[in-house]
Amino acid sequence: MVSLEALFSELNEKHFDGFLDAPVLGWNARLRSAAGRFIPGSRKFFRDVPPRIEIASYLREEAEAETHIRDTLAHEMIHLWLWVRRRPYGHTAEFLAKMKEMGTTRYNPVPKLRGPKYVYRCPSCAKDFPARRKLGVLACLDCCKREAGGKYDRRFKLVMVAQLR
Ligand SMILES: [Zn+2]
Ligand SMILES: [Zn+2]
Known part of the structure; x- marks a missing residue:
């Protein structure tokens, strides 16, 4: 290069x-x-x-x-x-x-960013959370808000469901 x-x-x-x-x-x-x-x-x-x-x-x-x-x-x-x-x-x-x-037609090109590497899912509402890197202990915010007064609740801990590439 x-x-x-x-x-x-x-x-x-x-x-x-x-x-x-x-x-x-x-x-x-x-x-x-x-x-x-x-x-x-x-x-x-x-x-x-x-x-x-x-x-x-x-x-x-x-x-x-x-x-x-x-x-x-x-x-x-x-x-x-x-x-x-x-x-x-x-x-x-x-x-x-x-x-x-200068004959430059591009405007500070941003090539398509590489997509997410992992997909996490909420075990309760099944919402997907694409992520570029491995997530630590995270729970679905929507479900925690709805069912746990906004506090972290391990029932809604995101689980990795796919690893891409
Ligand atoms: Zn610029
Ligand atoms: Zn959820």
Whole structure:
């Protein structure tokens, strides 16, 4: 897998005339709501914090991972490019114009997240609870509310009924 640093240099040459200094680049394993994010730095001279670009780790597991990673990094680099030039760095008209110029049609693509790995079920009402990871001791909230005054009641303890993949 190509490194973020290598991709950054490539995109920097191709779309920004090599103008951009590399920010702190990293993978973020907790990021799931977006494919990537740009975190502006601080320019206060006594507390100089470099800008960061984080790319969601899960992209590495997607089909066509490199395309997703490249597109996401390119997107975040537009935020960086605006910020460095002290422009409003949200999804402004200028942002969109640059995106178009770069031939990027995607809008910070979030590939379909991997589905749940486990399915738990309430033994009482049979409601299913898909989960990405193994759940500890949890009970069905609806049933506990209805029948146990909102307190945990082991009659409604969720049981794993399926393990996917
Ligand atoms: Zn964005
Ligand atoms: Zn229930």
